[in-house]
Amino acid sequence: MYAPMSKVFLLVGGETILERTLDLFERTPIIDTVVLVVAEKDRAACSSLVRSARLRKTRRIVTGGSSRHESEYHGLLAIEDQIMSGEIDTVLVHDAVRPFVTPGQIESVTAEARRTGAAILAIPANERIVMSAKDGTVVDCGDDLWVAQTPQAFRAALVLDAHHRAAADGFVGTDTSAVVERVGQEVSVVRGAEENIKITTSDDLLRAELIAGQLSHPPHARLGVLTPRV
């Protein structure tokens, strides 16, 4: 068995997932600064990747916490001074393992956050979603359900304040949107794309390889080449 590496260093279409993701933000003109929040054990490898790929916008590499929520907070604290001074007016939070968001989607969600205060990318749930009650029976959640994606964009002072308050109260959000919703901020939904997948499962990794192939060679991309074998 091979010692496991972090998912962000897996190759998709010949490039690491992390390089693909960071490069998207590098190529989005409205983005000025990227703060990369990583596990301590990955810091050196991430620094090396940022240097070798010449990712000039990735100015800070910060060690994350024990949860997604805590890691977000560490990232925000790293730019607190710039937020307080007004140098940074909008903050986007993105999963590194979503390498197929587009610069256009990044710009759309940022524009909406600048207009309303908070916005997330999401896609309509194409299957019925239900809750399971304590007795194991189905509780209907309604029809108009969407699946949240990232990036999630916020006015910088708002999300920093929401995170400070969450820390004071011991609240842990499932995502950044939940943290700002908790302080009464409405969050707008901007339509994302099916391709903006989060690479979590083995199926996701295969799908990511297909999407990468389609992006590099659209007319010739073919599905149905994967053959599950048990």
Added chain:
Amino acid sequence: MSEMPILGVSIVGVVLECPNCQRETHHTVHYAARLLHWLECERCGHRWDVSHRWLFDRYLRAFPSRIASKPVRLAREARREPVAFALSLPGRLFSKPARVVGEVGAVTGILDG
């Protein structure tokens, strides 16, 4: 993963959720010429393969752009680490044909047997 091992094949371990086991498990991931070839759950043995035809097709299509971008990539590397670049260049030039043959073998499945 920045250095490709000999013959264009690399194998890494990673923790992913396995749809079969319905939990996070160790997986082995096999790349041919930096393209995903197969992956396997170490717990249940479930394995997915990418066809050699698709792999070879992608490899061939990417080849011209790799050649076209090579001078820029070499120049970047030379600027970044000039001494290491100069020292490694003769060996890399000498071994390049073998590495390309290795990549072709990996993506066409010649090496599988």
